[in-house]
Amino acid sequence: MMDFKFARRVWGICYKDIKVYYMKGPIVLMGVIFPLFLWIAFYAGRGFGVREGIPSLLIMTLFFTSSSVTPVIPPWETRQKTLEMLLTRPVTITTVLAGDMAASTLFGLIFSIPPVVIGMLMGAFPNNPAYLVGMILLTSLGFSAMGMIFSALPTDIPADVILLANTIKLPLIFVSGVLIPLDKMPSWAMPIALVSPLTYPADFFKWLYFGGYFDMGLDASITVIMVLILMLVAVKLHRRTIFSRLQR
Amino acid sequence: MNAIEARELKKSFNGVAAVNGVSFSVREGEVFGFLGPNGAGKTTTIRMLVGLLKPDGGKAFIMGYDVIKNPIEARELIGVVPEESNPYPDLSAWDNLRLVGMLYALPGKEIRERGMSLLKLLGIEEVKDRKVRGFSKGMKQKLLIAMALIGGPRVLFLDEPTSGLDVFSVRKIHELISELSREGVTVFLTTHNVEEAGAICDRVAIIDKGRIVAMGSPDELKIKTGGYLYLSVVFDREVGGDVKEILGDYEFKLGGRKLLVVCKEPGEVIGRIVDYARAKGLKIERVRTSEPSMAEVFMRIVGAK
Numbered sequence A: 001m002m003d004f005k006f007a008r009r010v011w012g013i014c015y016k017d018i019k020v021y022y023m024k025g026p027i028v029l030m031g032v033i034f035p036l037f038l039w040i041a042f043y044a045g046r047g048f049g050v051r052e053g054i055p056s057l058l059i060m061t062l063f064f065t066s067s068s069v070t071p072v073i074p075p076w077e078t079r080q081k082t083l084e085m086l087l088t089r090p091v092t093i094t095t096v097l098a099g100d101m102a103a104s105t106l107f108g109l110i111f112s113i114p115p116v117v118i119g120m121l122m123g124a125f126p127n128n129p130a131y132l133v134g135m136i137l138l139t140s141l142g143f144s145a146m147g148m149i150f151s152a153l154p155t156d157i158p159a160d161v162i163l164l165a166n167t168i169k170l171p172l173i174f175v176s177g178v179l180i181p182l183d184k185m186p187s188w189a190m191p192i193a194l195v196s197p198l199t200y201p202a203d204f205f206k207w208l209y210f211g212g213y214f215d216m217g218l219d220a221s222i223t224v225i226m227v228l229i230l231m232l233v234a235v236k237l238h239r240r241t242i243f244s245r246l247q248r
Numbered sequence B: 001m002n003a004i005e006a007r008e009l010k011k012s013f014n015g016v017a018a019v020n021g022v023s024f025s026v027r028e029g030e031v032f033g034f035l036g037p038n039g040a041g042k043t044t045t046i047r048m049l050v051g052l053l054k055p056d057g058g059k060a061f062i063m064g065y066d067v068i069k070n071p072i073e074a075r076e077l078i079g080v081v082p083e084e085s086n087p088y089p090d091l092s093a094w095d096n097l098r099l100v101g102m103l104y105a106l107p108g109k110e111i112r113e114r115g116m117s118l119l120k121l122l123g124i125e126e127v128k129d130r131k132v133r134g135f136s137k138g139m140k141q142k143l144l145i146a147m148a149l150i151g152g153p154r155v156l157f158l159d160e161p162t163s164g165l166d167v168f169s170v171r172k173i174h175e176l177i178s179e180l181s182r183e184g185v186t187v188f189l190t191t192h193n194v195e196e197a198g199a200i201c202d203r204v205a206i207i208d209k210g211r212i213v214a215m216g217s218p219d220e221l222k223i224k225t226g227g228y229l230y231l232s233v234v235f236d237r238e239v240g241g242d243v244k245e246i247l248g249d250y251e252f253k254l255g256g257r258k259l260l261v262v263c264k265e266p267g268e269v270i271g272r273i274v275d276y277a278r279a280k281g282l283k284i285e286r287v288r289t290s291e292p293s294m295a296e297v298f299m300r301i302v303g304a305k
């Protein structure tokens, strides 16, 4: 399946997404302003240094950009009847999802640049740039897949999916060691933190800037596994619901 | 091998059958028409044929490929013009066309060459950089046809391709279909327009309430335009079966006060009917000749409604 034709089709869909969805203001707003405000609100007046702050800002930016549009595309395109147009071509829903996730990953990648650069301007450098880029890519892909899981709900109303996504996404920020360090979290929240897909990449980024909670190797391995699981679940769920989605 | 094969296709929505056991096959290079009134099940059938809807029963094959089991292989061979226009409104015509070209995995050069010649052929090359959002129905339809043809399909599906379009666009689309058919492309189209089916199809299936009620060439179905005329007469009271005697070999259908005769020269038939009415003391309330309309084709084939 991973042949030239598949790649060409995925790129076609990815390119379409970039043109249709990522050139729009609201997404930029959501992806940049929202994490920034949340971050400022949390860090202002607490006397944290830039080194401690950058990893949090980075993971939040990735979280809000990469998982912002994958929940919206399938219901929106069901309503618009463009999904149907795509699926009469030689593609399956898996091809379409791969394209959407590629675009979303790329989006996260681009928006991760400002936090990293701001950090550098303020004197916070990652101790291994290659690890940083690798983890940004991986995390972005994982969050895209996570957003895709929500949109397996066979509806043509984007707001339904956005509501579902935000109900799960927002609380995750607070229990994954992003804003509240893991060692300061109440013990009841720990089990959630351990299964949250944010926890391990967040911890990895912290290691890159100052120091984390787990072990870097462990963080990386669990992130890889989680990303694979999220992608697999997204594809499986969509395959199951695609026909009822098209039937409206 | 048949280009399209439908075997006992069935589909219900909320317990109501939309398509109820439809079977047919279309030979390569044939122009096959699916003719029926609104709600007959035409779109549902097309959606099953291209693999967008999973049938409740039955199977569909494109050039031998099962559309559910081998969707990619089947869809590489087809082009689809759906009933409702759905190119991306936020993209330009060209970007839509290029997207589809990429989905057929064509190289960039081929997309550019084929895309440009299709836009020229359909007469929409000057709007290629405009967003589809502002397109008229006719322009959108032409773009959708270009999008269906860019992959060089062996089988082309068109769902009511001309409904709601002006006469010039209709003629252009009809010419294009004939041209494609000459090149060996198989065409499957749906329509509720008898004249259209009679004029451009090699073979027609008439569908009503999810079932095929008649199938044959336009000639056999007597829907060939310019050939047969439908003469309908309404009397002041019910007509007896003895009208058969004066009509001889003409095909006719009787339904209460209504008589429908299929003929080539209505003048002669009218004479006989007037004589009959006089002899029986019947009054003729209305006489009409027409090219076959859906209502008349239905009265002839399915019976009076």
Ligand SMILES: Nc1ncnc2c1ncn2[C@@H]1O[C@H](COP(=O)(O)OP(=O)(O)O)[C@@H](O)[C@H]1O
Pocket: A247, A248, B013, B014, B017, B018, B036, B037, B038, B039, B040, B041, B042, B043, B044, B045
């Ligand atoms: N997605 C759907 N949900 C419920 N009913 C449907 C759906 N699609 C079609 N139908 C019903 O199935 C019947 C056939 O519809 P359709 O195939 O669109 O007819 P046609 O294309 O011949 O006008 C109609 O009664 C229609 O209301």
Ligand SMILES: [Mg+2]
Pocket: B039, B042, B043, B044, B083, B159, B160
């Ligand atoms: Mg229809």
